[in-house]
Amino acid sequence: MTLTTPRPCLHGHAFTSTFRTLVDDIRRGALDRERTRRLPFAEVRALQEIGFGRRRLADDGSPATRLADVFDELIDLAAADSNVAHLYRGHLAFVETLLLNPDSADSIRWRDRILSGDFVGNAQSEKQETAEITTRITRLDGVPLLTGRKFYTTGSIYADWIYLSALDGDERVGVTVRTAHNGVSVVDDWDGFGQKLTGSGTAVFTDVPIDPADITRAEPDSRQSRYLAAVFQLCLLATAAGIAQAALDDTVDFVRPRRRIFGFAGEALPRENELVQAVVGKVASAAWSARAIVRSSADELDRALRDSISGRGTDEAFLMAELNVFKAQQVVLPLVLDATTELFEVGGASAVGTGAALDRHWRNARTVASHNPAVQRARQIGDYHLNDRPPSWQGAGAPAETTQGSARA
Template sequence: MTLHQRQTATAGAAVPAVARPDTPAHIIASDAEAIAVAERLAADFVKGASERDRERIWPVKELDAFSQSGLWSINVPKAFGGPEVSYATLSRVIEIISAADSSIGQIAQNHLGVVAAIRTVSDEAQQKLLFGEVLKGVRFGNAFSEFGSKRAADFETTFTDHGDHVVVNGRKFYSSGALLAHLVPIVALDQEGRAWYAIAERDAPGLTVIDDWTSFGQRTTLSGTVILENVKVPKTHLVPGYKGYEVPTADGAIFQIIQVAVDAGIAKAAIDETIDFVRTKSRAWVDSGQEHAWQDPYTIQAVGDLTLRLHAAQAILEKAGLAIDRAVADPNADTVAEAQIVTAQAKVLSTEVAIAATNKLFELSGTRSTLSEHNLDRHWRNARTHTLHDPVRWKYAILGNYFLNGEKPPLHAWS
């Protein structure tokens, strides 16, 4: 059985590592090219998205095309040979890919976040080494969160110092992208309780990734349990991630804006599906007096409302990307807080429109839209799953405290 045929029936097993690419990845030349490449890939990714969700087929060739396209290095700084596109462009890229297949969009999120963190906290030698890998097409997975910890930011995974390398022990879950990664950044604590990214080879002895992701949504994000038993990581690959939150930096907002873009993509997909279904398959309601479902005034109003809300989310998402650009260029308490606040606003709007659009899809399309042959419930399942990443109710609190009391948001990866 090849990797792309691996399905739920084979879940629960340890998964072997994949080889690194044998040809260098493309380097994106401009923001405009990044958008054009994303649109080209999305047109291909959408064709098998429903089947991949239904059968839990891993997007192997799609992921290879994605990372080799150059889109996985778009936030590598120009000083190291990267495109360094605007974060408004980066978020647009993730939105476009996620509208085609939100699982594929999510796979890239932690990779891009780690690239940003390396820019913030690594010294020049480490940046040159790790950015060089990214530019070749090497994919970072992630081994950040833990299943049984008291809070999301609590970690029990630790490392010990052994001279030129460290040894990592622990257990992780919610490890999007780890199954088919080439390198796995592991959040691990030192003896002082500080969190580092220990970036291990995917096939490092003692590193095991288990295919046990059973969520009803985002089913092919290549996530699962990561077991770490005396995993050696050279200090060249030990990134002091904690430094990104000791002082104001854009790192948290960057992790967040990618989450926002995934949800905006899901909303866009659901609205597009609604329009297509209503115009081609739905029947007019008996009391409407209309010949076609797309003439129903209540349906017209609802689609207008959803589209308006999506466009508002997209506008704030773009504004957030530009605010992040300013915070990256000049990180201080004010620019970072602005980036966090605008990103939080985008997070609220994208979450709410994603949930609303995936619900309205069925209300407006009618009973036949629930037939399993259409698999339209994948959009609701994906929206409901991905928007749980961090609770929007806390975004409202952050926004209220900022605007009412002048209190800046906390500095961490969820803010």
């Protein structure tokens, strides 16, 4: 999808009102899209046209909307359709990269593209037995050409650009390519049981010419690496929080009109039953808590970024913001998974019918939770508190002894 005539970005009440109307429209079509596997191209286009994808980016390259407010909107979007919120993960992180380095030539060039409405997908992983990268840059008459195959390319099928990892010789680099080139093919072959419409399938690149300016070589930058790792994870937690809200909304809609309940003769309104009320209360509490935790983490990240831009930032602030997002992961995901399981207690066998499709909330939450396994993050948190070792991770294709933090991984 290429946006050629984006609308001017809306601000303030105008954006909020238009966004809420659009979110309501997205919610109404979500179940049918999942049942028919209709990818939400039109919905993504509409969000881009009102400026959702550039909410954080001011014309001068500084942060505009507070990060907590953007994540609050992302939760609302996930409550309407968790697929649509999830597919924005790579794009939102890409925009944050521009905020980290507002004065670089790379950021200025990309700022214009983002402000014009361009959407960026992400493609780092490959289907390999190990974490190696086989996607490579070669050169023909001095022109860089990209060839390779990626998987888990969330959002890329909707994108104008794809940011991906590749090898240039033996060096791992970042590359951004136009999806409109006929050497780029993105296939909807994601076969997970949840988040089916995120476009997290295969992207194939065949001799795709690259602007040398769109090849980025990572320089050691612990602040940027920690900040972006946290943003990527927080996007998943926001999606999970939205799923919890959707589970609450659908559970209430399921219970309210019902006139009978297991174990009672004749008419017995489930909404008046204390046990049903307790279950709904737990689901509501999980949804509220998940949102509050995500907002709190977003505020901490925003403070670290703004202090860094003003020259007051510290490495410690970025480390603690990253660690605290990892801690949030340990709490939000079990909350949401438990809520999307327990909701079935409100209706017995009737709650598992395909008409209500309440199962999709657990399937989607479980799929989101399987990204960046929480148990690995729990170990890193414990190691830090016991041994003062900060979290580290290695990018695909990196030398085994080198800790990597790709600029836009």
